[in-house]
Amino acid sequence: MDLNKKIRVFVVDDSMVFRNFLIKSIGQSPRFEVIGHAINAFDAERQIPQLKPDVVTLDIEMPGMTGPDFLRKFLPKYPVPVILVSSLNLRVFDALEVGAVDFVRKPDVKDEITSKQFVSTLLPKLLIASNSRVRMPRGTVSSAPATTMEARQLQTPTPRTMEHFAGENKIVAIGASTGGTEAILDVVRNFPANMPGVVITQHMPAGFTAMYAERLNKILKMEVREAKNGDKVRQGLMLIAPGGYQMRLVKRGTEYFVSCTIEEKVNGHAPSVDVLFNSVAQNARDQAIGVILTGMGSDGAAGLLRMRKNGAFTIGQDKETCVVYGMPMEAYKIGAVCQQAPLLTIPSIIYRQLGLLTK
Known part of the structure; x- marks a missing residue:
């Protein structure tokens, strides 16, 4: 791992308030660079292949296409590590099932204490995810023949x-x-x-x-x-x-x-x-x-x-x-x-x- 190279992060969240909070919080760390953001899954699907981030933060509930549906469609084509940023939501496990690396619970951005705790939890997870192996969603069809071990x-x-x-x-x-x-x-x-x-x-x-x-x-x-x-x-x-x-x-x-x-x-x-x-x-x-x-x-x-x-x-x-x-x-x-x-x-x-x- 090159400690001098900034980790490139892409943020996906439909809430402007929380999206700006994420961008500002991640950008304040010298280890990370927020290279772009999307307001929904369709926007993310268009931008991520062009910007080539090292890791993505993803909301679960978004208009038009949910986080799990986006991952199911997108990861087999572009296997980028994803950290979920979600409220207490059962669909987190749907997203983990289809390839997300990890998750962090969304804070109340008006609460300074929980917001700081959130950032201190999120940043190490982004660092870990940027070097992790992306697991393909179950049922993904591969064109390559299975190895003997597989x-x-x-x-x-x-x-x-x-x-x-x-x-x-x-x-x-x-x-x-x-x-x-x-x-x-x-x-x-x-x-x-x-x-x-x-x-x-x-x-x-x-x-x-x-x-x-x-x-x-x-x-x-x-x-x-x-x-x-x-x-x-x-x-x-x-x-x-x-x-x-x-x-x-x-x-x-x-x-x-x-x-x-x-x-x-x-x-x-x-x-x-x-x-x-x-x-x-x-x-x-x-x-x-x-x-x-x-x-x-x-x-x-x-x-x-x-x-x-x-x-x-x-x-x-x-x-x-x-x-x-x-x-x-x-x-x-x-x-x-x-x-x-x-x-x-x-x-x-x-x-x-x-x-x-x-x-």
Whole structure:
């Protein structure tokens, strides 16, 4: 990365007030240059190929064409990294599904404190996105033949379902950040209804974690919900760490529960993957499977290493399939990963560890 080269940003927002706020806020940083703006998706579709920005900020709800519809149409032709700037809106996950890298919640521009917090969150995400891998929308048709690895990834086996199996007392712990909402879905999509308890920390602000859990609950065979303090971790249930809280696995007798408490950020995050993984290492030990997925930084690496040292089987997503190869890379570098694998082969590895595959 050339630290002297400014990152070229293009802003898409139909609100003149918020658009001007974005342009001014981004432009004040010496790392960025706002090279243009659009008032709607059609305007953006015309300008972006000509201006060739490094990263785009995109509103969700715009007249004529929504953000998700724009991405679905535009990204296969012009794969530019996109950061969503949105109110608390379920359609954020539609946009992430079709290729956006990450999102930031819109502030009230009249509130100086929340506006400053917004800018301090947005700028690092723009920096990360400018160097990220753009994931094509699901269902995008490629003219190139699939590689051997791609073909193998697409042949993910379906696990068998049984009333009881050897791994029923296991715990599966997953951590992710940038690009993680869709990576997590790719891993857990075919988990059977009798899957051991799953605990997940995805870096995400308050409000969005509940919507993400609701979205997964509609798609998966398992029950999925945002965790509450004292929830029991049980077979068939997936718990998502709530935004703004630190979630830990705790053990009472032979049963597992979660604690969710408001605390300081760890590694810059609440929830933090390290907080979850450290608690899993302490309480589940060799009964745990740990998975670290795409994300910037090193959160989760130390916790995953502790899990491995305590007997857990640990998996890290490989570079080629990560949106951002940060957290899995740091975990791999320090020896925290038992097996590194492409995203779509991770489910098979988990199933085999649990004895859920017949072959």
